[in-house]
Amino acid sequence: MSGAARVGLTIDGRPVEAAAGASVLKAAEAAGIAIPHFCYHPGLEIEGNCRMCLVEIEGYPKLELSCSTVVREGMIVRTSTDRVRAARKDVLEFLLAEHPLDCPICDKAGECLLQDHYGLHGRYAGRMAEVRERREKKIPIGRGLILDRERCVLCTRCVRFLRQVTRTGELGVFERAVGSELGLAEGRPVDNDYSGNLVDICPVGAITSEDFRFRTRAWFLDRRPSVCPRCARGCAVVVESVTGYPLAAGERRVYRVTAGVNPAVNGHWICDLGREGRREIDEGRLGAVLRKGVREPGLAWPGAVAGIAAAVRSVPAAERPGGVAVVLNARLTSEELALARELFVAGLGLRNVFFAGLKPGRADGLLLTAERMPNGRGVLEAGLSPRPPALEALAAARVLIVFGPYLTEHFEAGALGRALAAVPAKFLVSAHAGPLDRLFDAVLPVTVPAEKAGTYTNIDGLRQGFSRAVEPAPGVVPEGAVLARLARSLGLDIGDADAR
């Protein structure tokens, strides 16, 4: 196969080049000409069942499916002639003839292809005088997914995803014609670790997520890209949060994390673990400096950093290398790790710099890696060695600074408590409240990855920069700011958090 072969064709009067073997739809898309579709999805095999992507091709008597027609040299394609427009209108009319039009209560409203296409290509007056077919509207199909058979347009994206990507094949289309509907085999619900993608790829509101249903509207959400911090793959994610009006007590800030597109890493999919990452952005967060596990009202983070600096200064410079111990983690960005190296290794010359982290899990062969920290490679790149913490070394320290709540992953609570009790001055820098909080003199609340900008290097060595996807929660600062301020307080010049 000559992958590099190019084919020249004309689409809507414009000369277009496309790779040999590409579909007309893809060639048009690459040229900036959008062709409406439902069943086509770039991450799935072509099915050609929705008939929405019909175009006119010179020399063909009938309209052709642009998703399944391969480009040929000299092909002349027209995507917006009267004939094409009329065909789209008819296809939409057929699809909408059996659609419940319950947009006001549908969670897909605002990001629904049926709505979008109707607005752009439909605009006909409804002619349906007949009663619409009633179908089941709330079928739990597993993993917190709800199927609404009335809204389904039978594009089979979900069916193909489960057969081609996860290879679990839970969903299928049963019966035929007007009786066709999506279904499960009895007693075999959707149960795979990529189930959340079904909600992303459903072009209409047929598959929705219990976690998102009826919580907010799509148009209130601010969507910003980030990199998933929940394993070492570094998948592109989109953090969808509400901004612009004050949140009521207990209201969610981040409504969902959805899959971003990155052909080099995750294609179009993310795993459910990454999707559930929305919880750790909002839930269980620390919002104020704690002293011995109790909120200290008057103390802001600069004061707490001053406390750390004072403790470090109380150790004579000559005794610092062994007397001050630090536990870092591989959730820190590469920039923060560089600061940490400058401060703790180069600046203070510490011998005891450890890395704590989540225990490795199971790799699933698709995206999820066994390693559950996002920047393990970044640690190596920063010139740090990822030594696991040694309890004796921690207990022997006169000052202990711990980043992240991960020590509990390494040690049993009793032993850890006893070891920490022996340390005269100890500080925890963490985004989430946890059992460690009351064991430390002070706890500083910091950002989660979605709230900061930085770089992670994934398991394959791919360096990925990301920007802040959601404003930091009240009262928290990035670890980088803590490190920079601590260095300044100690009279060390290590640059600052923003230096990339």
Place this chain on the structure above:
Amino acid sequence: MPVSPNGLEVLVRRYRGRRRALIQVLQDIHDRYRWLPPEALERVAEALGVPLVQVYGVATFYKSFSLTPRGRHVCTVCLGTACHVRGGAAVLEEFERRLGIAAGRTTSDGRHTLERVNCLGACALAPLVVVDGHYHGQMTPVKVGAVLAAAAKDEAA
């Protein structure tokens, strides 16, 4: 005929791993048992390596597959346009009356299954009835008794 794992195995064996043979294997099973028992569908999915829902999808798509046990004699009454116009409905009613079941059901003794279809493609013979594969054209309610008797005689022979 009761469904036995061995009996199924014989039918499924030669299609093992051949995803495209799904319809053939379902036809073989249907020929033998006159319906598609759930355990057969599971066995087919496993042997061919296709998801169970896909097997169900095909099995429910085609009218010639039944997911409930069918009688020894299958009576199919056509109610397509031509048959309908020429009195197919009255023929169907007569079948229902004589067999004591509604269209789509099987008699409790397992002898007869009555089906209605939308067209058998032989409109010149309207109204048309097919009993055990034998076509009976130009049917009338009066002929129903004779058609059923002929089927019973075939069984006895």
